[in-house]
Amino acid sequence: MKNAKEILVAALVLAVGSAHGQEDAAAQVGLMVEKGIESLEWGLLLEAEGAYSKTGDTSASDIVLATVEFVADAAVNDWLSGHVGLLWEEDSTENNILDEGFITMGGGEAFAVFAQAGRFYLPVGNFETAFISDPLTLELAEINQSSVMVGYDSAWISLAAGVFKGNDEEAVENVYAAADFFISERVRCGVYFLSDLMETGSQSGLGITEKNAGAGAFANLYLGAFMVNAEFVSALEDDGLAGTPMAWNFEGSMNFAGAWAAGLKVEGSDDLYSADGRYHEYGFGGVVSYGFQEHAAIGLEYMRLLGDSGEDDADLVTLQLAFEL
Template identity: 35%
Template sequence: MKARTIKAVLLGMATVVWLCLTGMLSAAGAEESTEPQAGGVTSIEDRIEHLEQAIGRTVEGDRWYDRLQISGLIEVEAGYGKIDFEDPAEADEKTSDVDLATVELDVDVKIVDHVDGHVLFKYEEDDVFMDEGFITLTGTEAFPAYLIAGRQYIPFGNFDSHFVTDPTTLVLGETNEGAVVAGYRFGGEMVHIAAGVFNGGAQETGDDDVIDSFVASVAVNPLEGLTFGASYNSNLAGSDSFNEAVVDPDNLDSLVGGWSAYVSYAFLERFKIIAEYVGALDSFRAGEIYDPGETKERDLSAWNIELGAMIIDRLELAVRYGGSDDGGNDFLSETQYGIVVNWGFFENTNLALEYLHDEYEDDFQEVETLTAQLAIEF
């Protein structure tokens, strides 16, 4: 699709959001706003918030079960997809399905003051596995430091989203590894820094299988509703999804680092803007990713921009525009845009309806997807 057409579609979707808001705000009047109900994406910010709530809770009683906090998530999805290939010799494809998409069981346990444990079991794609498992050591109010040791999502990127489907930034950068991460907060919640080490899922030719990767991040919250940050990962090829697109992860010419920058701004009690960029700091050599027969180097990057608005209490409308450079013909879409409606019709219950359109490098394929997701949290 041409850039002019894309801009027209985005402008049209943004206009719909604005017109709906203009018409509904006056009707809503002084009605209190509700936090937007997100789709299926869990951002780093959400994970930190959950961890802080678990650590900060009060234990009532000395029995072992008084120290436990159990929560979870169930997501059921129905979807329809259509793939149009540019090559006329390749038949187009249509798919549809309804299934249990995700189940999460989250167990947090307070051992003593300043010592907590966390385990997250997950069902996804017909597999049951431990997604997270770590021990947290925390400081005092006077010294707000912490240390997290174990399997965790390293503090690279933020990946916030209103949508059910992961943004391109998450697909490129999200990394779950065994790691040790230390952090500190300045000025209350104003500045948050973190750094850690881990054994990445990719390495240079001839290197031993050792801890040789590190991550660092900073997040700033100067005003209520406004957060921005940046992060660095020394081993981008070790990220969860991207690692599968690397031809031989154990024999890279050199480790390529990645960087991320994001901003999230909630304003007027009903709007939220999300923008994020993730990119490689150097080129991957020809043939290292996607196809060993490639003859050109790859400079990967991905971005995602979203605008969400609470139309009325518990009803959110959001639009997305994202994409990538050098994302290949089936890994990261070159252009992605769409719209989602989130309706929290009961407490801790959300229905999401999502439409996405993806276009890939060299016009290899265009993909349209419709997804309905029913999710509950407990």
């Protein structure tokens, strides 16, 4: 009895052969499809979270399915591949789950130069973290847009640059560039530039139409079971709302006793707003997690958030159960 892969390949080959009446063309397409299916790699991530917060005398709690993410990659040959990413987040992306979809030509072990087209997260920011909550640098600079990008990868450097059209623009007017340096197995650092920081996920909802470029830098240090991350990103001018948005994050984490991990961090921001309001000016806290099974882990995080006045100070505790394939 044929498996699902064999049946799918046979159906596609038959369809192409019937449409064109050329057995050779059908066979070639069939081989490409079969290779694409055989190279298919996929992943699934589920995250359920319970949270408790207290701001002044006001407390709140919630339980959410924070993340349902599915990704798939397939390559039809050494220089052509495709990627699809679906993301569902409760109260966030429920109405549009297509997170990424792009085609890559080149790259990998066979080609140092590559080109990529589609919708993807632009290489603006590193955002590496051991915490459940996102760092403030991600809140400011993460951007997911339809774009065309070219780049170069080697063992010690990765370069990328591209263009995209802003949310309320009539033409392709925005550019970005990034450089990552793999100094050694223990040290990675990088810099990046975005011609309009007001197009990122948090800033695009502020209604600011004037362009405001942004830039950032990061460094990751790997010392066996220990890791240190530092990142800084800022707009280059006043955003026309309340100042020059800026964010930074510094954290250290370690793995111990096999399946355990723990981390500490401190972060800060200035003039950082989103459509939901102002982000905290300082935050510090810790996280601990335990991988109780190869594909599952549970984590507990505490963060102390400090605003521009004592009334804005908050305590946040998050418990997360994660499942990943």
